[in-house]
Amino acid sequence: MTNRPLEGLKVLEFAGIGPGPFCGMMLADMGADVVRIDRPETVPKGVGPVTGRGRRSIALNLKTDQGRTTALALIKKADALFEGFRPGVMERMGLGPEVAQALNPRLVYGRMTGWGQWGPLAKSAGHDVNYVAISGALGAMGRPGEPPAPPLNLVGDYGGGAMFLLAGMLAGLLQARTTGQGMVIDAAMSDGSALLMAMFHDLQSLGLWQDKRGGNLLDGSAPFYDTYECADGEFVSIGSIEPQFYAELLSLTGLDTDAKFANQYDFANWPSMKEAVAAVIVQKTRKEWIAALEGTDVCFAPVLSLAEAKRHPHNAARETFVSYDGIVQPAAAPRFGGVSHYPTRKAPKPGEHSEEILNSWGVRQDLAAE
Numbered sequence: 001m002t003n004r005p006l007e008g009l010k011v012l013e014f015a016g017i018g019p020g021p022f023c024g025m026m027l028a029d030m031g032a033d034v035v036r037i038d039r040p041e042t043v044p045k046g047v048g049p050v051t052g053r054g055r056r057s058i059a060l061n062l063k064t065d066q067g068r069t070t071a072l073a074l075i076k077k078a079d080a081l082f083e084g085f086r087p088g089v090m091e092r093m094g095l096g097p098e099v100a101q102a103l104n105p106r107l108v109y110g111r112m113t114g115w116g117q118w119g120p121l122a123k124s125a126g127h128d129v130n131y132v133a134i135s136g137a138l139g140a141m142g143r144p145g146e147p148p149a150p151p152l153n154l155v156g157d158y159g160g161g162a163m164f165l166l167a168g169m170l171a172g173l174l175q176a177r178t179t180g181q182g183m184v185i186d187a188a189m190s191d192g193s194a195l196l197m198a199m200f201h202d203l204q205s206l207g208l209w210q211d212k213r214g215g216n217l218l219d220g221s222a223p224f225y226d227t228y229e230c231a232d233g234e235f236v237s238i239g240s241i242e243p244q245f246y247a248e249l250l251s252l253t254g255l256d257t258d259a260k261f262a263n264q265y266d267f268a269n270w271p272s273m274k275e276a277v278a279a280v281i282v283q284k285t286r287k288e289w290i291a292a293l294e295g296t297d298v299c300f301a302p303v304l305s306l307a308e309a310k311r312h313p314h315n316a317a318r319e320t321f322v323s324y325d326g327i328v329q330p331a332a333a334p335r336f337g338g339v340s341h342y343p344t345r346k347a348p349k350p351g352e353h354s355e356e357i358l359n360s361w362g363v364r365q366d367l368a369a370e
Contacts, residue, residue, distance in 0.1 A: 002338035004031025009079050009173070010361065012037060013055065015350075016084030018128070018153065019161030019189065020112050021051045023082060026166055028054025028344055029332035035357050037062075037071060038350035050329045052347030058358070059351025062093050071095055073363045076103045079176070080169055082110030082185075087117045097184045107182040108172035112165045114156075116188030128156035128189065135160070135194035144214025144221075160192030215267065217241070223273035224249060224264065227303055234286035235303035236293075238277075248297045253280050 009032040013024040028034040033056070040059040058074075060067040072095070075081060081100070083090055090096045090111075097109045114131045115121040121134075132138040132155045133148075142149040168185035176182045203209035209216055220226045224240040240249040246264050250256035258276060260269055281289065286302050293300040304312060310321045310328050322331045325346040332341040358364040 001340060002336070004029075004339050004344075005336055007031035009033065010077060011035070012074055012078045012081035014081070014083035014085070014090075015039065015047070016112070017047070018084070018157040019165060019187075020082060020084035021047045022158055022162040023110075023112070023165045023169075025051050025054055026162070026332075027169075029341075030336075031344070035074065035353075035361075036348065037074070040351060047347070049325060049327055049347045053324070053329075053343040054345055055348055056345075056353035056357055057348035057350050058354045062095070068094055070358075070363065070367065072099070072103060073367055074357075074361060075100045075107065077361045077363060078104065078107060080108040080110065080173060080182075082112060082165060082169065084112040087111075087113065087122050101182055101184075105182060106176045106180050108169055108176055108185065109182065110165050110169045110172075110185040110187065112161060112187050114161075114189045116191060117186045121190075128153040131156040131160065131189035132193045135190050135197065137193045137197050140197070140200060140213065140216075140219060142213050142219075144212070146213075148213065155196060156189040156193050159196055160194075161187065161189040164192040164195075215270075221270060223270055223277050226274065226277075228278050228281035230284060230286040230289060231282055232285040232287075236281065236286055236289050237301050237303055239299040241299070245297050245299050249299075252293060252296060252298060253277070255280060 006027060009027075011024070011027055011032045011034045013020065013034055013036045015021075015036050015038045024034050024036065034054060036055045036057045038057050038059050040061055058070075060070055062068055062071060075095070091098075097111075100109055101107050111117060113122070114126040114128075115124060129138065129150050132151070137155050137160075138148045138150065140148075141151055165185065165187035168187055172183045172185055200209055203217075204211060213219060215221050218225060222241075224238060224246050227235045227237050229235055238249060240246045243264065247256070250258075250261055255261050255276060260266075260273055260276065263269070266273075284292070289300070290302055294302070302308075309315060315321055319331055319341065321328050322342055323329075324343045329343075332343065335341055355364075358367070
């Protein structure tokens with residue numbers, strides 16, 4: 001079995017919520033030695049056995065001189081760190097980028113916030129729904145005439161936050177390896193979720209996207225790109241965008257004899273076309289539609305619950321979900337050839353590895369020598 005790609009990399013994670021722990025989980029899944037700095041006897045809120053997996057934990061009281069001294073000694077040994085506090089918090093603790101990179105010039109310093117390190121809202125409170133609201137992403141989601149639908153916390157926290165923090169840190173680590181000089185990564189969920197909308201800005205500039213909910217190709221308005229209710233109250237998804245896939249949809253549902261479907265992009269006719277598709281889909285159960293459409297070129301999949309997703313044959317074949325530490329959970333992604341996609345270790349308790357970390361990073365000896 002090949003080593004994980006980030007093995008040997010030392011990363012400090014200052015315990016937080018949302019995108020920070022998710023980024024830490026991915027770094028650990030890729031093989032990095034991620035050490036989470038926890039508050040003594042405090043379990044980080046919102047961090048469970050899945051997003052907390054793969055790390056070791058050291059408990060430090062960063063309000064004390066001893067805690068800060070130990071943190072700085074760890075920073076001196078680290079390749080990268082990331083934190084998710086409001087702007088200025090790390091500086092007030094004496095652990096900001098200037099201090100950290102003076103000790104360790106090659107350090108990559110990741111900063112994860114909602115609004116970014118500067119700007120009128122930088123020090124304001126907020127959550128995922130607010131960051132995707134200001135970026136324009138939330139306003140594009142949902143049915144016409146209905147309130148915008150929050151996309152869980154996938155677009156802000158994870159897509160616009162954790163993934164951009166991860167990408168920025170990996171880019172910074174490449175630069176540090178080449179030049180010996182680290183950098184500061186300012187990852188803001190409002191910025192990231194705005195960039196995730198790049199294709200829709202493309203479409204709008206080409207006159208192919210209306211700046212409103214409804215009437216657009218990918219927002220559920222197209223009869224061939226939406227979810228539909230079945231006879232048993234369950235749902236299926238259809239994404240037959242390309243002409244050949246659209247033709248397959250019409251053929252396998254019997255709608256190819258209906259003249260209104262002759263022009264796929266007859267926008268004025270989309271509402272009546274959707275009604276016709278819905279009327280056909282509701283005649284059979286989800287299981288029956290799986291038998292008829294799954295694996296065809298219709299671009300079809302059943303809409304599954306979290307529990308059902310773990311049992312789907314495709315997910316089972318790929319081991320998309322694995323059993324680890326007594327919990328069935330998503331496996332590491334993406335896959336690397338010859339590399340295990342199982343978690344590296346179970347989620348730690350705060351301070352569980354304090355002595356082990358100090359010894360393995362050589363910090364105990366440094367502190368004793370001072």
